[in-house]
Structure formats: C-alpha cells, structure tokens
Amino acid sequence: MIYKVISKHEFRKFIDALVRSNTSFGPRRVDTDSNAEPVYQFQPVTSVEDVAFDYSVTKSSAKHFFLPFREELSRFDIRDGEWEQKINYNSDPVVVIGLRACDISALNILDDVLLNGHFPSPYYLARRKNTFVIGFDHLPMADCFCKSMNHHTVPTGFNLFCSDIGEDYYLAINSSKAFNFLKEFETREPEYEDNCRLVERRKEVSNGFKTHIDVTGLPAILDIEFDSPVWEKWGAKCLNCGTCAMVCPTCYCYSVDDSFDTDMKGASRQKRLYSCNLVDFAVVAGGHNFRPKNGDRLKYRYYHQHRGFAENANQQICVGCNRCGRACLAGINPKDVINDLRMEKESCMKCVSSSPDKR
Amino acid sequence: MKQKGFTFEKLKFASFDFTCCEGCQLQLANRESTLPDFLGLLDIRNFREISSERHDDYDIAFVEGSISRSDEVTRLQAIRKQAKILVAFGTCACFGGVNSLKNRFAEGQPAAEVYPGMQVESLPVRKISDVVTVDFSIPGCPVAKEEVERIVVSLVTGSLIALPKYPVCMECKARLNTCLFDLGEICLGPITRAGCDAVCTTGKTACLGCRGPAEDINMPAFLELVKERGLKEEDLREKLAFHNAFEAVAANET
Amino acid sequence: MHEVRFVIPRQEINREDFASSAPDFNRRSEVMNTDRGFKCSITNIVRLTGQEKLFQLRIIDPTERSLFRFKPGQFLMLELPGYGEVPISISSSNSNHEFLELCIRKAGHVTTALFTIEEGAQVAIRGPFGSSFPMDEMAGSNVLLIAGGLGIAPLRAPLFWINEHRDRFGDVNVLYGAKVPSQLLFTYQFDEWKMINHINLHTIVERAEEGWTGRTGMITDLFEDISIDMKKTWAIVCGPPVMFKVVCSHLDRLGMPMNRMFVSLERRMHCGMGKCCRCMVGSTFTCVDGPVFDYWSVMNLKEAI
Numbered sequence: 001m002i003y004k005v006i007s008k009h010e011f012r013k014f015i016d017a018l019v020r021s022n023t024s025f026g027p028r029r030v031d032t033d034s035n036a037e038p039v040y041q042f043q044p045v046t047s048v049e050d051v052a053f054d055y056s057v058t059k060s061s062a063k064h065f066f067l068p069f070r071e072e073l074s075r076f077d078i079r080d081g082e083w084e085q086k087i088n089y090n091s092d093p094v095v096v097i098g099l100r101a102c103d104i105s106a107l108n109i110l111d112d113v114l115l116n117g118h119f120p121s122p123y124y125l126a127r128r129k130n131t132f133v134i135g136f137d138h139l140p141m142a143d144c145f146c147k148s149m150n151h152h153t154v155p156t157g158f159n160l161f162c163s164d165i166g167e168d169y170y171l172a173i174n175s176s177k178a179f180n181f182l183k184e185f186e187t188r189e190p191e192y193e194d195n196c197r198l199v200e201r202r203k204e205v206s207n208g209f210k211t212h213i214d215v216t217g218l219p220a221i222l223d224i225e226f227d228s229p230v231w232e233k234w235g236a237k238c239l240n241c242g243t244c245a246m247v248c249p250t251c252y253c254y255s256v257d258d259s260f261d262t263d264m265k266g267a268s269r270q271k272r273l274y275s276c277n278l279v280d281f282a283v284v285a286g287g288h289n290f291r292p293k294n295g296d297r298l299k300y301r302y303y304h305q306h307r308g309f310a311e312n313a314n315q316q317i318c319v320g321c322n323r324c325g326r327a328c329l330a331g332i333n334p335k336d337v338i339n340d341l342r343m344e345k346e347s348c349m350k351c352v353s354s355s356p357d358k359r
Numbered sequence: 360m361k362q363k364g365f366t367f368e369k370l371k372f373a374s375f376d377f378t379c380c381e382g383c384q385l386q387l388a389n390r391e392s393t394l395p396d397f398l399g400l401l402d403i404r405n406f407r408e409i410s411s412e413r414h415d416d417y418d419i420a421f422v423e424g425s426i427s428r429s430d431e432v433t434r435l436q437a438i439r440k441q442a443k444i445l446v447a448f449g450t451c452a453c454f455g456g457v458n459s460l461k462n463r464f465a466e467g468q469p470a471a472e473v474y475p476g477m478q479v480e481s482l483p484v485r486k487i488s489d490v491v492t493v494d495f496s497i498p499g500c501p502v503a504k505e506e507v508e509r510i511v512v513s514l515v516t517g518s519l520i521a522l523p524k525y526p527v528c529m530e531c532k533a534r535l536n537t538c539l540f541d542l543g544e545i546c547l548g549p550i551t552r553a554g555c556d557a558v559c560t561t562g563k564t565a566c567l568g569c570r571g572p573a574e575d576i577n578m579p580a581f582l583e584l585v586k587e588r589g590l591k592e593e594d595l596r597e598k599l600a601f602h603n604a605f606e607a608v609a610a611n612e613t
Numbered sequence: 614m615h616e617v618r619f620v621i622p623r624q625e626i627n628r629e630d631f632a633s634s635a636p637d638f639n640r641r642s643e644v645m646n647t648d649r650g651f652k653c654s655i656t657n658i659v660r661l662t663g664q665e666k667l668f669q670l671r672i673i674d675p676t677e678r679s680l681f682r683f684k685p686g687q688f689l690m691l692e693l694p695g696y697g698e699v700p701i702s703i704s705s706s707n708s709n710h711e712f713l714e715l716c717i718r719k720a721g722h723v724t725t726a727l728f729t730i731e732e733g734a735q736v737a738i739r740g741p742f743g744s745s746f747p748m749d750e751m752a753g754s755n756v757l758l759i760a761g762g763l764g765i766a767p768l769r770a771p772l773f774w775i776n777e778h779r780d781r782f783g784d785v786n787v788l789y790g791a792k793v794p795s796q797l798l799f800t801y802q803f804d805e806w807k808m809i810n811h812i813n814l815h816t817i818v819e820r821a822e823e824g825w826t827g828r829t830g831m832i833t834d835l836f837e838d839i840s841i842d843m844k845k846t847w848a849i850v851c852g853p854p855v856m857f858k859v860v861c862s863h864l865d866r867l868g869m870p871m872n873r874m875f876v877s878l879e880r881r882m883h884c885g886m887g888k889c890c891r892c893m894v895g896s897t898f899t900c901v902d903g904p905v906f907d908y909w910s911v912m913n914l915k916e917a918i
Contacts, residue, residue: 021620030535034543041535060535069533073648076694083694083735087648093621118901119886122648129624177621239549239577239584242525246532253890256883260512260695263396264367267695273533274889278525279575281891284721284881294577300893307896327532329540329549329584517729518696519722 002173004187005194011162011169014185015134016048018095022132025065026097027055042096051097057141061249061323062103065096066110066127069246069273073123073256076267083267089123095132102144102319104135104158105151106249109317113252123271132177135161137201140208145335146320148213152205165197213335214342215316219307221341226299230340235295237330242275244301244324244332250317251275253304276300302337367515373405373417374448375438377431378458378484379424382501383449384408387421390504397508400515415441419514421448421497425458426485439491444514447487450500450569450602457500458484459603486603495520500569500602503555523553524574527566531557539565545590547598550576550605571604578608650692650737651677656712658732661798665763666728667704670713670736681741683707685748685770686877686905689740690885691715693730697723700882702904703741704766706773713738716766716798742885744905746771746875748778751847755783757839759860761790761832761852765798767877767904768851776810784846786813786839790832790856794818794825815839832856833863843868849875850908861908874908 006014018024024045029052031039040055042062074087099107107128114124135158146152154161160178162169170190173179190198245251255274260267274281277297282290291297305318318334325333374384388394388409404414420442426432439445450456461469462483470479487493497507506522513520523529527548531538534557539546547568548560559566585595599605657669672678683689688702699721705714719728727736748771756775760768768787775782787806791797797816806812815835817828828834832852848864850857857876864874880892880899892899895914906914 031537031542033537033541039537039541041537043535059537060532064533078694085649085652085694085737089648090623093623095621114888119884119888121888126624130621132621236577237580237583239528239580240526240573240575241528241549243528243532243538246529252888254883254888255891256698256889258692258695258697259509260516261396262393262508262512263399264512264515269692269694269698274891275525275529276890278529279573280524282881284879290880303896304890304893327538329538330580331587516695516726518726521722 002179003190004171004173004182005165005168005190006171006182006185006187007168010186012048014182015051015097017184018132018181019045019047019051019097022093022095024095024097025062026051027058028052029055042098045097053098053136055098056138057100057144057321057323057326059323059327060247061106061321062096062099063106063110063249063251064273065094065131066107066124067252067254067273071123071271073269073271076269078265078267089126091126091130093130093132095134097134097136099133099135099158100138100321101135101154101161102146102149102151102321103249104133104154104161105146105319106321107133108154108157109250109315109319110252111157112315113317132175133158133160137161137163137205139205140210141322142210143322143325143333143335144209144320145211145213145322147206147209148211148215149316149318149320151319152209153202163198163201165194165201168194170194170198170201211322211335213320213338215306215338218316218338222303222307225341225344228341228344230337230344231295231299232293233295233340234332234337235293235298237332238277238294238298239330240277240279240294240297241329242278243327243329245275245277246273247323247327248305249319249321249323250305251301253281276304298332302334305334306338369400369402370511370514371416371418372401372403372421373414373419373438373442374408374421375405375423375434376407377422377424377435377452377487378427379449379451379456381408381423383423383451383499384421386501386504387507390508393508397511400511417441418443419446420444421446422452422487423448425451425455426487426490427458427461427482428480429482432490435487435490444494445487445491447493447496449502450498450571450604452487453496453498453604454571454606455484455486455603456569457602460600462603484603496522498522498552498570498604499555500567503558505556506554522570525553526573526576527551527553527555527557527560527570529553530555531560533557534561536560539563540584540588543588543590545585545595545598547605549584550578550581550608565598567598567601568604569602571602572608576608648739650690650739651681653713653736653738655730655732655734655736658730661716662796664796665716665718665798668715668717668727670715670738671711672713672738673735678710681710681713683741684745685774686745686767686875687741687743687770688767688885688900688904689713689715689738689742690882691723691727692737692739693723693726694735694737696726698739698883699723700742700885700900702767702770702877704769706777707770708773708777714769716763716769718763740885742900743903746849746905748774752778752781753783755841755846756785757788757841757846757848757864758786759788759832759848759850759852759857761856761860762792762796763798764851764853764856764877765789766851768849769799771849772806772812776806776812779810784813784841785811786815786841788815788817788832788835788839790817790819790835790852792819794822794827813839831859833859836863836867844870847873847875851877854878861911865908871909871912872907875905876908876911877904878906878911879904 025042026045027040028043029038030041040058076083114121159175161172255272258269306316404417420438447453470481530553544565546565548566551568552570552573651672653670656671659667690698691701692698701715704716821829850860878899882892883889885900887898887901
C-alpha cells in the first residue's frame, strides 16, 4: 500500500480523466423521496460532474457489477440435431467509484465465498479482476451498523481508497494501475499533519455510529434459537418480495434456468440472482417445499447473513450497511430482529423477562 | 425443426378475441427482431390480426378478452370444444380486466349511458375461467411479448410452462428503480406476479397489478404497510380493483 | 478538462491458469469442470415403470470419458440443453468406465422432457459432485442396505461395489420397500443379486396387487426377517425423508451407532458447487458436504428431515 495526499480539485481532474476514457459507474442522485431526502444509485457516469461526491448511501449495493442480476452462463448452438456448448466469462473493464468501506468488505467476503472454495467461479473472477474500485470513506448514517460487524474500515480489496481530510483526500493506493494513473497528477507524500488529520477523520467516522448491534456469540444464538417464535413474529410481516437480497452487497444465492432461443437454433443457460425469501426457493421436483413458511425463509436469510455457512468458514457475511433494513417495506431490519433473538434467548435462560413474541 | 432425439412440430395456432381492445393480440405481432422466428413456430389457422385465412382445425387457442354477451359464451364454448389447449391471454381473459369496472354499476346503467336510446345486450363481465376450463393463463395488460415467446417456445418443445412465483419487486430492484412507496405512492408491486420486467414502475408509474397476485402473498402485511405509511385506503382499494385481479385475495381478507 | 487518457486494459481470464491456481476440483486435481458439461450420448433407455426410466449414457470424448471417475453415492448434474439441469444420483458401478446409468423419475419439467427423448440424443453432465458412501471403511463388516421407492437408485452404486468386492463384506442384507409391487424397480436383477452375489434380498409392499405373493406392510416390518449383529453392521438408507427417519430411529433402537447409518438427502440444486445456496440444510450444503451424510450429522442438521 502506498499513501499519497491529493487536493480535492486535482482529484476531480483525475476522476474526470478516468471516467472519460472508461466505462464508469458512480453514485448519482436519481430521485427525491417523499421526505425530501435525495435518493442515490450507482449509475453510469461520463464526467466528474456526474459523480455525487457528497452522497449519503445508495439504495442498491454495487454487487451487480460483479454478480449481475441476470447473466448468461453458457450458450448451446444447436445445428443439424447436435449441439455445442459455448462459455464466455470474460468481461470488459469498468470503473466503479464511491464504494464505502462496508461495500468493499462485502467484495472481500464474496471473494472468499466465490473464489476460495473447491469450485471457484470464473465469471465472478473475470468481473472482479476487470473492475477498478475506488472507495470513499464517509460519516455513518444514523442506522449504519457496520462498526458492530467490524467492517467500518477496510484494509484491502480496492484499487484506491480516499479518506476525506478537509481540503485534501488521503489516498490509499493498492494497485500499480492506480499508482501509474496518479503519476500524471499532482500528489504529495503525506506529512505529519496529514496523518493527524487522517487519524482525526477515522476517529470521527468511528465515533459517528449511533446504531450498535451486539453480535457476540450470534452464531451460537442462531443455532439455539432455530425454532424460536421470533421467526414466526417477523415472518408474519415479511412480504416475500426478495428486495432485501437484491439490495444486499453480499447476498449471492441464485437460480439457473435454461431456455431455447425463439429461432430454435440455440439455447441459453442463465443465472439469476434469487432470494431465499421467495416462495419457491426450496421447492424440489414433484412440488415439495422444504421451507413453506415465511418465517422459515426469513430465518434462512439471517442464518446465512449472521451465522455463515460452512463453505465460508462459518463467517458472518453481513457487513452492516443496513440496505436491507432501509429497503424493507415491512420494516424488518437486522437490528430489531437480532435484538429480539437475543432477548428471546435471555428471557428463556433466565425465565424472568417476557418473551418478545408475547408483547 | 429437429434436435437429436427430439422432433418439434409447429403449433396449430388460433387466436380469438372477446370483450377487449385486442391490444394483447397486437403484441403477438410486436418485437420485430424475433417476429419471423416467432411466426416460424406457429401454423396459423385462425388469427384475424395477422391472416385472412380461417380454418377450424387448430390445437392451441389463445383467447383474449372477457365475456360480456351471451353470443360470446356460445362462441367460447365452441372454441373450447376444438382446442386441445386453451390459453387465457391477457388480463381481461385471466381476471376480467378493466372491463369488470362495469360490474360496479347497476345492470344496464353503463349501456344506457354510453348508447342512449339503443338496445344493447350487456351481461356482467366474467373472466374466461368462469365460463370454460382454462389450461393456462398468460396475464398482463398488455401481455409481455418476451414472455409469450418463451411460453410458445415451451409449448413447441414440450417443456413445462411456469410463470414467476415471486412479486414484481424482484425485477424492479434489478432495474435499480426508486421504490414508489418511498415517493409516497401505493404500488402493488410487492404483491403482484413478476414477469413484466417492471415496465410500469421503471416508468415511475405505480403497479396496478395487471398480472394478478404472486404466489402465497402476504396480504395482511401489505395492508399494514399501506396503513403504516399513512397512504389512502381508498386509493389502495381503487388500485386493487382496477384489473379485478385481486378479487379472490380481497374476498379472503374481509 | 484533462488531456491524459487512461484506458484500463482488459484482463483475460485463462481457463488453464485459473485451474492451476484453484484448489483441487472436488477433492481431486484433474480438469476443472465447473461450468462446462461433458457431452454424452444416450445409448440406451430402459422403461422400468410408467414413472421411472433407466438411462445409459456414454461420454462422447474419449479423454473426458477417461477422466470421469466417481464414488458410490455421488451425483451429477444432468443438462438437457434448452430444458435445464437436474441433480441425479449415479446408479451404475463406478468400475464401469464406459457407461453411466441414471435412474430417473418423471417429476419436474426437465425429467418430463427426458422422458420424450430417444436413444442417440445428446445431453451434458457436470460433476461428479458431493460426498460418497464410505465403502472402504465398511469393509470387513456386515452391510444393511435399506431402500424405499426410488431410493434404490442411489443404492445401486454401493450395491455394485459390494458385488464387485463381495469377499470384503460379511452378511449383506437388502431391504426394499415400495408402495405397490409394480413400483419395485430392477426386479430383473433380483435373482442375480441373490444367486450370484449372495445377497439377502427382502422386499415388501404397502399394498398388494394381483399376483403378489410377497410380504405386505411397512419397511420396518422386514426387520423381523433378518437377524444381524447391529454392532458389526453398517447401514445405508435411501428413500423419502419420512422413511429414513423411521428406519434410522428403528436402527438406533436396535443398537446401531448413528455414525454408521448413512442417508442420502434430496434438495433443490442449481449449481452443485455450493454457490447457489438452494440446497442448504442448516449451515450445510447438500451438494458439497452431502448428499451422503451419516445419521449423526443429519440429526445435528436443522431442518434435515
């Protein structure tokens, strides 16, 4: 890692040069919601003017640059009654600007899950290698809880990470590509004062969290509370719409379906990001549904997010961005669900306080 | 058309319309890039939007529109007799559609108002499955051509046809739309069956549920959501009733 | 604004590089084949019942054929281009390197399409995936194989193994139950198993049909017919979840240790590689950690049965 300091003005010139010559995406204001708050999404940007440097948070994560919502896994060319399978997983380079520390942590988690197992995914690898990631730090929103998940800072997984230290950005340069590009611009070595400002900024970020979730021992609690009434309570609210998984930066579960082309000269196998909250997630041929109830499916999402699966060394994959909580129309959010679970467990163990489902 | 081990035959196809705007049938002639390939799958026996020939030896009948006259009942029954597979095509055929708004008024009143002084036969609007057995439904106002193409290909290849079981939100989120509830509107997206690629909500128009309820929807939670956001119940009722698609669900709730 | 232009170079991912950097494929260091299928031609189709057919497949490419090795209990993803992919357990002997046999029930839309194809059709297979029955550990002991309905399909591979290494095993009992006699599969092999391989085969049906002279009742009734030393016996149980729950608790009562009972689980699968998460049971993947589990692990999995 190489550290540099760049003035905000010069940095804008750098970003402009970068986005003008590459397919780039960055946070853009797309709407104003009914509370007069701006709504941001990662959208295509073609000049520095398009980039909302002061954005709060995007509604949807940057996951789809690496795991598209829909992606062709392979094609079958059918000719003279025979077929040939064709696979293309290579992808074109893109620049993604403005990821938060938690978003980059999410990518590191996805790397773990999708590249380290017995069956690494070439599709993901191609996109990950061809994406130039520029991170920005930010002051937490009132409902961010990434500090609880220990993802409010990120040591790796980006090309360039910018910390806002007033007039300048303090750059962490993590790739030779980024280093070479920056040579063309006026940067300087960090001085004692810059380091102090960086420490100040980090303190400010770290102390800015208003939402805390106690995740200690959560995997064990999830195991113990597998049949907890808490799931039924929150399941009753769940609309089964899958929004939480779509906006989540780490939800990677998917569905695969095949279809013939209309001309019948080919067939395509496509992957679609799916959500464990959808009704038919665990339906097998013949129609049996292993998870017929809302609560069962919701539980699985929390199980996956906060307990982790064996393939991921049982690591929690939630980074604490709370996008699911913000997007959920039914008002289901990790903070309340986990607090409920914890209370449920404590009430059971002490047999004193009442269980939350009886409220 | 042949793939080793398989033989595919063209579908002996017919398309009919009842009380409707014929917009769904027009969709069949849409999406020009694949139109020749699409028509290549069909042996069109009877389809007035596309061909002047009329034959009665079809296997598959797409039926558009709802039923609002007694002669329509007779015609539909004849189609049912001939067709091996009868497909309710479009929202009017599947649920009654916009036409069913008429059912809210006293019998005869709408006709008297629209055609004053004329004798017009007009029965309460019914969906196709109220009159004859329907083998398969393709909802949508209008239907999504891409989905229809996929279904027709499935019919040709003999694969099972399934509409998405999940709601529109999935597709809407994939298009990075701002949730219409966040913009202060009631949108039926969370309870409506997907498959339309969220066209309306992408155009910032609330979903009116033309594709009918998704599988296993959580209606109490949806009503709670509307109430909790302080949105008008009247507006919700209007939207639910718009295509008559939530009739069954609403009846269960009250 | 600024004249300097930087274009990020496109990085190609090379399959071979990727394969060498990756850990072993399914616990073996051969060709990486996570997304590309081996092309197979269907060489024979046997109609077993109205609902089940036995497909014989041959991998067309000789190199691929020689690379394809599996262990009893493993499954593969069978792809019918345009229709989809289904997880199917391999029902043939793993010493048969020429042909693969898959016993398939018409259940979903892919299998329904498979029922319409003729010999000569081309399909693709990916795999093999998943865990296998510990045949080597079982050597020297008695074996009890219990199948309900289509459960005989995953049992055939270990049964072939036992037949081929018959001298390594003590008493071999097969208990096989079905709803009605006409649903009993592989009846044409019963005599061979009994006479040539000295396997004690016991069958039972829930409902008798005309001509049935065998036993009627539940599969657990067959335990009355056999006497084996549970302490020296390993069991493999395949069938619907209700059945193996009943059978395994019965075996438990008879004194068989739970870690010697093996079951094969069924779940929805889309990848076979622990990526799509459709087959999760508790925090375990049926496709990578399973489908074969010992009953002790199954008892410890949430939602397994």
